[in-house]
Amino acid sequence: MDLDLTAEDLAFRDEVRAFLDAELTPELREAGRLTTSVFCDPKHTLPWQRILNARGWAAPSWPREYGGPGWTEMQRYIFAAECARAGAPPLAPMGLRMVGPVLMAFGTAEQKAHYLPRILSGEDYWCQGYSEPGSGSDLASLQLRAESDGDHYVLSGSKIWTTHAQFANRMFCLVRTSSEGKPQAGITFLLLDMASPGITVQPIITLAGEHEVNQVFFDAVRAPKANRVGEENQGWTVAKHLLEFERGGGSAPGLYVALERARAIGEGAVSADHRRRLAEAEIAALAIDISERRVLSALASGKNPGPASSMLKINGTEAMQRIDELSIEAAGSYAAVDQPQAREPGANVEPVGPRHSLTAMPRYLNNRAASIYGGSNEIQRDIIARLVLGL
Incomplete structure (x- = not known):
């Protein structure tokens, strides 16, 4: 390109x-x-x-x-x-960048006609039901049961780290419909109405002091089989397609903005070593930028991101974490002040310290999870070793 x-x-x-x-x-x-x-x-x-x-x-x-x-x-x-x-x-990426492309690839004509316009308008706000207690990076070990009952599945179990479940009216969810054979072979992809009887959302407050993630409990929740995407027990194929879009691509612009923010926080008050590490972070962002453009070229020819999404996920998340660390160092003691009220848009609360240091610590804490969600970076390295290096 x-x-x-x-x-x-x-x-x-x-x-x-x-x-x-x-x-x-x-x-x-x-x-x-x-x-x-x-x-x-x-x-x-x-x-x-x-x-x-x-x-x-x-x-x-x-x-x-x-x-x-x-x-x-x-x-x-x-x-x-x-x-x-x-x-x-x-x-929010769950509808526009995740379940929307999945519906285009695997959904029925009726599912596309119903859900895609509602995703665009924001009428449907989605959350993702993947991780479970004990089944995070090892997603194939999930145990949320979906027992067949006529035209419905009956769901029992829970999901965890479910981002914005407190706001969502829809969930795309992986459930276990069979325990025979390989774990991946018994998983089904379902679309759920969050207002269904038996669904309970409990908040999880993050290290940053924010309510972003939740645990969701399912107590005999009935889900129509018409809301299944793809065939029964073929949900792993659907999930892998979605994860390619979740894992990588498009991080370079955000890295450049984060670099500008880190420089503004430490302007005129950082060491030569700090400036050197900022320069190294800029070089890393530039390398990611070029790699993303190479992937754009492949996508333009009709290819999926494939293993390249794992590479970009690793490099993009780790580069952002390094920039976050530099911002924390530059903010100094002001980074330790917990002031969520001052971070609320439109608040009339004056921040303690410089305004550009206000979000340094919450960003750092939130982005620690970036190398875990969407498949941990260790898993991404395994994917590259297997599919690219043949190990």
Whole structure:
């Protein structure tokens, strides 16, 4: 891929910048600036998603036939980079980037017609039911039972680390429909209504002091078999397809923004060693940027990310963690002050210390999980060793 932007790409970049300048309100920019993880509360993201959807830009990777803009890979990259640069709040990925592409690949015509427009509009807000107590990185060992009962499955068990389950009205979920053969062979992919009787959501407060994740309990929950995606006991194939989109790609723009933030925190008050490590982090971000553009070239020719998504997941998450550490060091003692009220968009609470240090510690703590969720980085290294190196 030619890394230089064409005249058409430059014109598109200018169009995106003009749109962001016009539509991204100060309130939305503040919400983006104060977001400390890949998720921002829907009270901030859904208004932005509606603005984008009205322009046809809510789902950059979706084809036109399903309501997307039909952009090229480079246009998607430009859009992500400009949104990061402008400080737009990140849209929730569960619907737009995860279950949406899965439905396009494996869903029935009825499922696509019903769910895809509701994902675009934000009417359906999704969470992901994958991890369980004792079944995190070893996802194939999951035990949430789904017993067949006529036209329904009856679910009993629990899911954990379920991000934004407290907001979601829908869940895409992996359940066990058979215990015969290999563990992967007995898993089924289901779409669930979070208002179903028997579903209970209990909050888990993170190290950052935020309610982002939950444990979800299922007590004889009835789920229509019509909400199954793919065939019974073939959910592992569906899940692997989804994980390719969850694991890698598009992290370089966020790394560049994080680098700028780290430099601003430590401006004029850091050591030569700190500046050297900032330079090393910038080199790492540039290498990831180039690798992502190589993957864009492969995607443009119709290929899936494949094992490259594992490589980008490893490098992107670990690079972000290194930048977070530099921000913490630069913030010094101010990083230790816990002040969640001052981080709430629109709050009239004055922060203790410089405002640009306000989110350093929560970002650091939140991003410790990035090398675990979506398949731990150790698992990603195993995937690369097996599929790329043949070990």
